[in-house]
Amino acid sequence: MNQPQRLTDHSLELMLGSLLRWGVILSAVVVLAGGALYLVQHGMDQPDYHNFHGTQSQLTSVTGTAREAAALHSRGMIQLGLLLLVLTPVARVVLSAAGFLMERDWMYLLITLIVMAVLFYSLTRIH
Amino acid sequence: MNILVLTILIWLGSALAGFLGALTGLGGGVVLVPLLTLAFGIDIHYAMGASLVSVIATSSGAAAAFVREGYSNIRIGMFLEIATTAGALLGAFLTTKVSTGAIGVIFGLMLIYSAYVASRPQPEIAPSPKIDPLGASLRMNGSYPTSKGPQSYQVSRVPAGFALMFGAGTLSGLLGIGSGAMKVVAMDQIMKIPFKVSTTTSNFMIGVTAAASAGIYFRRGYIEPGLAMPVMLGVLMGSLLGARVLFRARTHVLRWVFAGVIVALGIQMILHSLTGRL
Numbered sequence: 556m557n558q559p560q561r562l563t564d565h566s567l568e569l570m571l572g573s574l575l576r577w578g579v580i581l582s583a584v585v586v587l588a589g590g591a592l593y594l595v596q597h598g599m600d601q602p603d604y605h606n607f608h609g610t611q612s613q614l615t616s617v618t619g620t621a622r623e624a625a626a627l628h629s630r631g632m633i634q635l636g637l638l639l640l641v642l643t644p645v646a647r648v649v650l651s652a653a654g655f656l657m658e659r660d661w662m663y664l665l666i667t668l669i670v671m672a673v674l675f676y677s678l679t680r681i682h
Numbered sequence: 683m684n685i686l687v688l689t690i691l692i693w694l695g696s697a698l699a700g701f702l703g704a705l706t707g708l709g710g711g712v713v714l715v716p717l718l719t720l721a722f723g724i725d726i727h728y729a730m731g732a733s734l735v736s737v738i739a740t741s742s743g744a745a746a747a748f749v750r751e752g753y754s755n756i757r758i759g760m761f762l763e764i765a766t767t768a769g770a771l772l773g774a775f776l777t778t779k780v781s782t783g784a785i786g787v788i789f790g791l792m793l794i795y796s797a798y799v800a801s802r803p804q805p806e807i808a809p810s811p812k813i814d815p816l817g818a819s820l821r822m823n824g825s826y827p828t829s830k831g832p833q834s835y836q837v838s839r840v841p842a843g844f845a846l847m848f849g850a851g852t853l854s855g856l857l858g859i860g861s862g863a864m865k866v867v868a869m870d871q872i873m874k875i876p877f878k879v880s881t882t883t884s885n886f887m888i889g890v891t892a893a894a895s896a897g898i899y900f901r902r903g904y905i906e907p908g909l910a911m912p913v914m915l916g917v918l919m920g921s922l923l924g925a926r927v928l929f930r931a932r933t934h935v936l937r938w939v940f941a942g943v944i945v946a947l948g949i950q951m952i953l954h955s956l957t958g959r960l
Contacts, residue, residue, distance in 0.1 A: 565749075568756050572749035575742035575889070583739070583918060590689075590911040598686030602908070607725040609903025616901070633907035637735050637914065641896040643742050644889035651760060662820070666761055670890065673767040677774070677897035 578643030589632025693912035700920025730858025731904030766851035767894035773855025774895035786955030793948030796863035843873035855895035
């Protein structure tokens with residue numbers, strides 16, 4: 556009785572697994588492209604990571620990062636790649652919600668929506 | 683030292699950490715922050731930001747291979763992610779309330795603890811006599827492939843596991859790590875979930891947990907692109923390579939050596955924190 560449901564779960568998991576892998580590949584490519592440009596432009600500069608003063612403010616918001624990346628600024632491109640990476644597990648949770656909806660598993664749809672709400676709160680809250 | 687040289691050194695160090703972490707199953711994430719702060723003198727907040735995004739990269743990169751084997755349990759993972767993501771929010775919130783020295787001491791203790799957990803032998807646990815009916819109502823019970831065909835399992839002590847997962851999430855957000863060791867303990871030791879199901883499900887959960895605190899780290903400027911770039915690319919490459927070599931290597935001695943390195947880093951973190959040098 557439990558068997559068909561498990562099969563659906565497994566194919567859902569396979570789909571989620573490949574989503575994660577492609578998300579990582581995409582973000583690594585973007586980070587690599589931005590990183591290469593960054594080293595060409597700033598490789599000879601002196602780093603300043605010893606004291607914390609926070610990344611430049613444009614790169615601490617989604618819209619600012621998108622703007623910097625669209626202008627092909629190297630640091631903005633890296634940050635966009637990292638943002639894509641952070642969004643990859645979020646996409647996994649969204650897709651899981653769709654999967655549970657298709658399985659008509661209302662309890663797990665609710666559980667997934669709670670996790671989604673926590674993630675969206677973290678990503679969108681103005682701090 | 684200019685940015686180019688520093689980037690190459692950090693990339694090499696991160697690749698080595700990811701490689702050894704995957705090879706020994708101890709995870710590369712835990713040694714990144716000590717490596718960046720102790721060896722490169724980088725501020726701990728930047729180090730935590732770089733470490734956290736790398737954790738997402740390695741867990742997501744490994745997930746595709748893990749699910750194919752059919753061990754991970756999506757329901758257990760999703761239910762417990764309520765606890766880990768809520769904990770991660772709390773942990774990320776606490777990073778501004780807790781002093782750098784205190785973060786360093788907690789980090790050191792966590793390193794020593796995770797080395798201890800990882801160096802214990804992991805016997806296949808016998809089915810627990812006390813099965814939690816909550817696990818059945820939450821449809822968490824499942825089966826996993828063995829050489830003798832599918833083996834079913836049932837979960838125990840769901841509330842205790844849930845509570846420990848909240849703690850694992852808090853540490854993840856507070857320290858910028860995946861806290862995979864603690865997640866495995868919660869599932870394997872507390873909830874009596876088979877070890878392979880625990881480790882693969884934990885890997886799935888690590889990325890979602892880290893994403894919950896990454897949003898806050900990002901807004902606070904902890905994620906510095908120039909630094910996170912070599913760390914993320916290095917750890918990702920190292921861990922993928924380590925996972926490939928894993929099937930052909932005898933890792934017993936290496937596990938002990940790496941566990942020893944982690945303990946040494948833990949002691950260093952605590953000493954540096956107590957003397958205000960972090």
